Amino acid sequence: MPNISQAQSSSFDSKPLKVAVLVSGSGSNLQVLIDAMQAGSLPIEIVGVISNVKDAYAVTRAQQANIKTAVFSHITEGDKAGKRMGIKTFERHATAQLNEWQPDLIVLAGFMRVLSGDFIHSAPAPMINLHPSLLPKYKGLDTHQRVLESGDLYHGCSVHLVTAELDAGQVLTQAMLGVNKQQTAEVLQSRVQQLEHQILPWTILLIAQGVLNLEQINSDAKPSPYLPALPLKLWLDN
Numbered sequence: 001m002p003n004i005s006q007a008q009s010s011s012f013d014s015k016p017l018k019v020a021v022l023v024s025g026s027g028s029n030l031q032v033l034i035d036a037m038q039a040g041s042l043p044i045e046i047v048g049v050i051s052n053v054k055d056a057y058a059v060t061r062a063q064q065a066n067i068k069t070a071v072f073s074h075i076t077e078g079d080k081a082g083k084r085m086g087i088k089t090f091e092r093h094a095t096a097q098l099n100e101w102q103p104d105l106i107v108l109a110g111f112m113r114v115l116s117g118d119f120i121h122s123a124p125a126p127m128i129n130l131h132p133s134l135l136p137k138y139k140g141l142d143t144h145q146r147v148l149e150s151g152d153l154y155h156g157c158s159v160h161l162v163t164a165e166l167d168a169g170q171v172l173t174q175a176m177l178g179v180n181k182q183q184t185a186e187v188l189q190s191r192v193q194q195l196e197h198q199i200l201p202w203t204i205l206l207i208a209q210g211v212l213n214l215e216q217i218n219s220d221a222k223p224s225p226y227l228p229a230l231p232l233k234l235w236l237d238n
């Protein structure tokens with residue numbers, strides 16, 4: 001009979017979860033996933049990164065790690081007025097690219113465009129999003145400033161299933177911290193980002209190991225009696 005450490009290592013020996021990541025910004029969360037993949041501490045293979053921002057540093061991070069990238073910029077080439085590529089055009093390109101990569105999971109890590117229901121439903125894999133608030137509170141933008149203005153005692157970040165309604169899909173996991181009212185929104189953002197760097201790989205690990213079964217969560221099927229009610233919450237004060 002295998003001992004516990006043999007049984008655990010065998011779950012990492014199985015095929016890695018193929019992950020596509022959508023980004024718009026600096027990509028610090030993408031970097032955490034790259035580092036974990038390269039260290040062998042997360043059973044994933046990042047099959048590609050899609051950015052809607054041409055010079056997003058996330059793209060450089062992916063290229064440095066020899067990960068395939070696709071940029072469908074929301075600024076039309078040579079258009080000084082900054083006319084936006086329509087969301088439909090972006091989605092057409094992104095769908096074709098995802099179909100080519102065939103990921104098992106699509107991760108929005110700092111992706112700052114709202115996606116249509118058609119795109120989400122026709123995607124080749126379930127989609128999760130990292131959001132900087134304790135959903136359902138503070139959907140949308142400027143979450144840290146809004147938390148400070150509201151005088152909330154707690155703040156944090158969430159990983160949730162993506163649905164057609166903005167930031168409204170089933171929340172899978174959350175990491176929480178205590179708000180220090182003396183701190184600025186920038187300091188609070190940086191503290192929340194440290195939480196994000198733990199909650200995102202942890203959530204993907206739970207998905208890769210089948211602890212969180214996204215198809216089952218998306219359906220009416222009865223959840224495992226051993227899984228606490230979602231979202232799973234981590235108190236990660238820093």
Ligand code: GAR
Nearest residue numbers: 025026027028029030110130131132
């Ligand atoms: C993260 O803080 C993430 O929560 C936020 O963008 C940042 C990206 O950071 N996402 C959203 O606001 C989505 N609505 P990163 O590019 O350094 O990973």
